Amino acid sequence: MTNERAGVLQGTLDLMILQTLATMGPQHGYAVASRLEQVSEGALQLNMGTLYPGLVRLEAKGWIAAAWKTTESNRRARFYSLTRAGQKRLALEKTDWERTASIMSRILEGER
């Protein structure tokens, strides 16, 4: 069940990561994953094999930047932050997503 839903949501992984970073500011990978799990009330469990390729992809596109920093518990970790291009991208994807979602919901309601 979990996997199935995660599969459906995979295409929107980029958007979810960008949004998480936008609301929480610079974060390391684990924090992004646990935040997503928490927000989705446990429906979304990202393992490393899904999360990190996504982060690298976003970094390659220049939407997020990464830097080594120390955590509150004094551990070294890589923190990801939204770049200017990433902010623009997020705004764009958000409107896109909202439009798609509203169209979809209208269609589905009409069917009912």
Next chain:
Amino acid sequence: MREFIWRLRAIFQRDRLTREMEEEMRFHMEMDPLRAGPLTQSLETTRDEFGFRWLDGVLGDLRHAARALRRSPAFALVAVSALAAAVAINTLVFFLLDAVLLRPLPYPEPERLIRVYDSGTRVEKWPMAIAHYQEQKRSAQSISSIALYTGADVEMNNERVSGIAITPEFFDVLGAKPFAGRFFLDSEMTRAARPAIISHTVWRTHFHSDPAIVGKAARINRESWTIVGVAPPGFQHVGGDYRSPLQGETVGVWLPLPLDGNENRRRRSHFSNAVARLKPGVSAEAAKQELSAITERVSSDEKHFVEKWTANVAPLHDEIAGRSKDVVFLLAAAALLVMMIACANVAGLVIARTLARRDELAIRHALGASNWQLVRVGLTENLLLGVVGACAGLSLAAALLPLLRTLLPANFPRVHEVALTPRAAAVSIALAITTAIVAGLIRTHSSKRQTLRMRGALVAAEVGLACLLCAGGLLLIESYRRLEARDHGFQSSGVLTYAVSLPGPEYRNGERLIRVSRELRAAIGAVAGVESVGIATDLPWSGWDENSSWGLKDEHSARFHMASPGFFESIRTPLAAGRYFDEREYQKQPSSIIVNEALADRHLGGKSAIGTKIRAWGSEREIVGIVADVRDTPADLAAKPAFWFPAGQEPFAQFSVVVKTFGDPLRLAPEVKRAMAAVDPELPMARLKTLDEHAAQAMAQRRFALWLFQAFGVLAMALAAVGVYGLLAFWVVQRRKELGIRMALGATRSGLWRLVVLGGLRLAAIGATCAAALAPFAGRWIGSFLYSIEATDHVVLIAAPALLLVVALLASLGPAYMATRADPAQALRQD
């Protein structure tokens, strides 16, 4: 774009990035060991993002292929060298094909350029009379312009410079614009005007690139001429059959062609080549119809020499490249045969590899590699072979290009344009890769026995193709040998030759021309080391030239020449009857003439012609000698009728000198030059060479085809030998166990020898038999290059297969030796 750069950089920092990622993931796992997932696999997936996924796939295949090829270096080496040699040969032939036939001529809209000839009942292509040109220029609608040109070498600063006389439209027809000054005007086509155009090269070498050259005077033919223009750099002459420099950058000076001669001369003298530009959209055939009608109309009252004059037209490209088309196509066909052999060879090797790797492939299959993945690995391997072979072949061809240039005869059309072009490189690379891939497709995944049979067929095909090439090579060798061995009617050894032209106003007097040429001969004859000396208008084997009518009523035509005493003696042309010219011919009377055997036999009843009087050039002349026939070109079947005026009775301003010397002819050249200077201090020696060199040049095109064909034949044989050897060696290795058992059961060593050698010979015999059956068809290709030997000559048809059988025998000795070395005990213990 930004992503592309990031990924490109990531490829090179992959190790560091992966290390960092690992640290990051370890941190993640510490925080949440339950849901993090497996480290190695996650790391692997993430690592794929550092770079390009498709590139990794290709690189992986390539790495695998390279590793596989490195593991069997013998296979790689043989396959690559076979491919490289074939690619090199094909590339060289393509250079030739491209330069001679494919590349457009170096003029704007070259397809509109045509050559125009006068044409009569006896001759298809004849130089054009000035009157015919004038009428065509005036009234022809199918052409936009037409020009005449004829050879006119000049003397310039004690040097002979190649020149032609042209009509004003010449450069216009060819679409050239002057580099400086202008070209000729209509009003300059007279004997009185003396304007000259010089080539860009002459401008640089003779006039020090003088920027104010236009309008200055130059001493040409010992008179003052005005330079009115400089031709564009790199301008190429169109060549011509009749008194014309070769095609290429061969002309140094252009002079006006006088059109103001009297009516009779303008109508009856045919000494000019014509080139014209068709109007857009007009076909050469349409132009021929119109120009023919014009010529026929204007020449209706000229009953001289032929019944009726018309015009003939041929595309310029055909006229320039046409004569070498056959040679180039023959070589291209031979090169393709070599390519096919190489392809079969590589295919054989690939099959052998597949067989030897059956176990490996089976294991990979069992481990989950898909069929496509296995095929892809094989294809990548062949592609790699193809690319390496292509590069090696291309480099080899580039290295051999200078050699090809020196082998090419100087009169080969467009020879100066033979070069390494991107197009030729692309063609050869495509050829190599196609070959490698085709070779890869032939490989089968069927049973071992079928695969071996397939390989056998390939080797038989190789032997057969090589057999065809060898038969062709042998035919060319034999016909060249027969051509060289036949009686040429002259001997070229120990003779120095050069051309002389007596220029300028002081030589316009016939008496003076005769006197000076006689003095020159006497002065050279007095040089120590000179055995004999003569002058003549034409050297042997200098091709078709001028004809003139003769007979009692001008009813025949024959090639006319001039010769002095000593000419026939120096080139050692034997007398059939009568005598050579001597000092008597420096008297005005009686008029004498020498004819060749062809003329005497055909028209005058052979040797009894001595003493007969014939009419030529308006006076009666007594035949004093009949000389042996010398053909116009070495391969002519028979000599054409010809006669010689004595140097003392007909003045000629241009002639060749032949000097028979006791030692090395070229060593005497400075002394001969000094002797000439004593008579005329300004006179240059042009085209100085030995008669041996001259004769070799006349044979050059044949020798060129012969050399290349020999090289192809040897290469084909080597490839076939490699094929036979490879198949048998492989067979022996595969059957080591069987051979061991046979030996254990008492088979003798000689029995095993026979087994292997007969196996090789059987394949070769099949191939050779097929080749012999095909030979008559292939023979048609080569027929026109043969002299006095049939393409189906049985000697050659037997010799070529025999040669290949010997090669196959030699190639099977190695594997046979391997077979007898098989140790029964060891063979049985294996596996």
